[in-house]
Amino acid sequence: MIESAVIQLLQAVVVLVVSPFVIGLIRKVKAWLQCRQGPVLLQPYYDLAKLFQKEVVASSSTSWIFTATPYILFSSTLTASLLVPTFLSQVPLNFAGDIITVVYLLALGTFFLMLAGLDAGSAFGGMGSSREAIVAALTEPAMILSIFAVGLTAGSTNLSTIVHKMALSHGIMSDPPPHLLALAALFIVTLAETGRVPVDNPATHLELTMIHEAMILEYSGRYLALIEWAAALKLLLFLTLLSNIFFPWGIATVMTPFGMAVGTGVWFLKVSGLAVLISLIESMFAKLRLFRITELLGVAFILSLLSLVFYYILRVQS
C-alpha cells in the first residue's frame, strides 16, 4: 500500500520535472534546425520560476472563473498524467479511471480554459475560445477511437491494462494494420491538442492565427506559470501515450527498483525522441489555415475509425 503510494508520488514528481524539459528540448532542436543558438535547455524552468515570483494582474471585469481556472487546469491535467503509465506499466492508481476518464479530465481543463478566455471579455480571448472549441470537438472522438482500437486488442479500456498487455506482447507489432492507423490518428490528435504546428503555433502571438495563446492572453504571474506548466504536462502526457501504447518496449512490467529505473530511462529517451520528431515537423511544415484544420482532423478521425473497422473485419469475423 505504502509502496504504491510512493510509486504514484514518484510518478507525479517525474512528470512534473520532465515536462518543462520536453518543451525546452523542442525549442532547442527547432533553433538548431533554423541555425540559431536558441535558449538553453533549462529555460522553461527559469521561466516558470520567474513567473511564480511575479505578481498576478487580473482584469476587474473577471469573475471567479478567471481565478479558479489555472488551478483546475493544472490539477486536472496532473491527475490525468497520473493515470497514464510512464515507467511502470501498471499504475497503482489505475482503479481510479480508464481512458475515458483521462480524456474527460483533459476536456475539463480545456473547458475551463475556454471559459476563462471568454471571461475577461477581450476580443482575442473569445476568438481563441471559439477556435479551441472547434479543435477540441474534432480531436476528442479521434483520440478516443484510436485508443479504443488498441484497447480492443488488449480487451480493456483501462490504460494500465492496455499498456501492460502491449508490453507483454509486442506493441504495435502485435497487430499492425489497426494499430498503425491508430498511431497516425493519435499523432495528429497530439499535434492538435497540444497546439503545435500545423494546427497552432505556440511561438507566435499573431492575432489572426493563435488559438491557445489567445485564450491565455490575459494571464500573468503564477497563474500563467500554472497554465504553462499544465500545457507542458499535457504535451508530455500525449507523448507518453504515443510511446507507451505503441512502443512499450523497455517499460517495467513488475515493481522492481531496477526495472523501474530502466523504465524511467527508456521512457525519457522515447519521449525525447518524439519531441525531436515534433520539432522536425514544426520546422518542415507551415501552419494550416484555420479552415484547413478541420480537414486534417478529419483525416485523424477517419484513420481512427478505420482502425476499428480493420479490427472488426479482419480479426473478429475470421
Add this chain to the structure above:
Amino acid sequence: MSVALLILIFTPLMAGLLSLVMRNQRALERLQCLLAVVLWGAMTLVVSRVASGSYFSTGFLLRVDPLSAFMDLMLAFVGGTGLLYAVGYMGEKLIRGEMTLKHYGRFFFFFNFFLFAMLLTVNLDNIALMWISLESSTLAAALLVGFERTKSALEAGWKYVILSFIGIALSLFGTVLMYYASERVLGIGMEALSLEALYRVASLLNPAALKLAFIFALIGYGTKAGVVPMHTWLPDAHAEAPTPVSAILSGLMLNVGLYALLRFKSITDQALGESFAGPLVLGFGFLSLTVAAFFMLIQKDYKRLLAYSSIEHVGIAMIGFGVGGPLGVFGGFFHMIHHALVKSTAFYAAGGVLLRSGHKGIERVTGMLKRFPIAGIGLFLAAIGLAGMPPAGLFVSELLIATSSYRGNPVLTYLFLSLLILTFGALMYHIPRMVLGNTTEKDMPMSDRTRYFMTAAILINLAAMVYGGFYLPRFLQALTVPMTGIFGARIEFR
C-alpha cells in the same frame, strides 16, 4: 510451322520499325502492301494447321489453340485490308499537305505496332503477358487516336488514355487475383499464369478468388471492349481517330478486349459452370445493346453512328456468350468475326465519304453513290449487314443468339429482337439518305491512287463478307468445335 506464327506476329513489328526510318513515300507504301500479303500468307498457314487438328506452341510463351487461330484469322485478314486502306487514306492526307512525310512514317509505325501488339496478345499462353501486350496496344492506340492533334482529337485521346488505363489496371488486378488463386495449385512461377495449365486445373481453383478475378477482368477488359457503362471513350475515339484507325479500333481492338474477357470467362466456366459468369456477361451485353440502340437514333455524325453501332454489336456478342450453350457461344464467335468484317468495311466507306465531303455531318451528306460509287456501295451494303440483314453473316449470328436465348427466357428474346429493330431503324434512317439522292455540295478532289487502294480494301472485305454470310468454310467449322468446347458447350456440326 511455328515459323509461320513467328512471321505472323513479328513482321508487323519489323515493318513498323522500318517505316520509322523510311523517308520515301513509294517505298513506305510498298512495304505496307507487302506486310498485308505476308500477314495473309502466314495467317493461312497457321489457321490451316490448327484447323487440321494440331495445336502448336513455340517454346512456352506462344501457343496457338483454336480460339487464338480464330483471332489470328480475324486480325490478319482485317489488319491486311486495313493496311491497304491506310495507305490510301493517309496517303491522300499526305498529298493534300495535311501531314508531313515524317508523320506519315510515324503513323505507320504506330499502326503496325498496334497490329503487332494485338496479334501478340491473342497468341500468348500467359495471362499476365497477355495483359502487358494488351496494354501496349492501348498505348499505341492512344497515340493513334490523338494523332491528328486537333482539339477534339486530343480530348478524345485524353479520355481514351484515362479510361482505358483505369480499365487496364482493373484487369491487371484481376490477373493478380487469378495468379493468387492458381499458385495454390500450380506453385509460384510462370506455369501458374499459363492458360493451358489454368484450363487443366480450373476445377481445383478457389471459387471465391476466381469469382473476384472474373469480376475485375470483366470490368477491366470490358472497358477495352467498349462495354456500357465503361464505353464513354469509344464514340469520341472512333470519331476523332484517323479513319483507318477507327476501323481497326472498332473491328479488331474491341474484339481483342472481348477475347481477353472470354479467356477469363472460359476458365471461370470450367471451374464454376456457366451459371456464375453467364448472367453477368448477359447483363452487360443487354445494357450495351440498349444504350447503344437509343444513342444511335440521335447521332448527327456518321462516324459516331458507326461507333455506337460497335457498342451495340459487342453487346450482341456478349449476349450470345452470356446465354451460353453451344448455339449461343457459336453465335457469339460468329458475330465477332462478321462484325469485324462488316464494321471495318463500313468505316472504310465512311472514310471515303469523309475524304470526299470533308465533314462528318450525316444531314449534309447526300448522293454518295454518284460522288464516290465504291464508298456509297460499301456503306450501303455494310449498313444492311450491320442492321442484321443478309447477305452479311450478322443475320445468321443474331438469329442463332435469338434462338438460343429463347430456350432460356423468351422475354429476353423479345427484348433482344425489339432492340435490334431499333438499331435497324436507326441505320436504315440515316445511311440510305447519305448514299442516295443528289447533292449540291462541292466534292473535294481525290487522287487516283487513293481511289484504287480504297476500292481494293472495300472490295476484299465485301467479298469476304458475302462469302462468309452464305457459307461456313470447313476450317472455320473445325476451329469452332473446340472453341465452343472451352466454355463447356461443345457444338456439333452434322
Add this chain to the structure above:
Amino acid sequence: MAHSDIGSQLVNICSMLLLVTTFAIVSQRRLSACVDLFALQSVFLAVTAALVAFLTGIHHIYVAALLTIVIKAIIIPLILKRVIERLNVTRELVLNINIPASLLICGGLVILALSVTQPIKELGFLLTKDSLAISLAIILIGFFTMISRRKAVTQVVGFLVVENGIFLGATAAAYGMPLIVELGVFFDVLVAALIIGIFTHRLQDTFDSVDVSKLTGMKE
C-alpha cells in the same frame, strides 16, 4: 514470436504505411506535395517488396524492389515535377468533392475492400494475409482520386497510386509475379507515364489549361 511472425507483421506495417500515404494524398491540396507523397509511397512499396524477398528467399523480388525505387520513386516523380513546372499549374488543386467528404468516401472504400477480400483471405500466404485487402483499398482510393480531381496531373497520380496498389497485391499477397511479367508491367507503366506526359503537354499547348473540366466539347 517466431521469426516469420515478426516478418509478417513488418510486411503488414509497410503495407499499412502505403495505405496511410494514400490517405495523405487524398487529403493533400498541393500538387507538388501529392507527387512527393507518391514518391514516398513508392519507397514504402519498395521496402515491402524487399522485405518479402528477404523473408521468402525469392530473389527476383529484389529486382522488382530496385525497379520500384528507380522508376516510381525517382524517374516518374521527376517527370511529373517537370511537367508541373513547365505547365506552371496553380499549386492548389481543384476538387470536385471537398476533402472531408472524400475522406469519408475513401473510408467507405476501405471497408468495401476489406469485406470483398474477406472470403479469399485464407488463401493467402501466412506471411502477408492482410496485404490483399490493403492493396484493394489502395486501388479503389486511387480510382477515386482519378475521378474526384480535375487537374490532369492529379489524375496521373491517381493512376500511379492504383499501380502501386496492384503491385503491392502482386508482391505481398502473391509473392510476386514472375520476373518477366514484372519487367513488362514496369515498362508499360513507364511508357504510360510518358504518354500521359506527352498528352498533358499537348493539352496545355492546345487548350492553355490542364483543367480537364475544360474538355467538354464532346458530350452526349
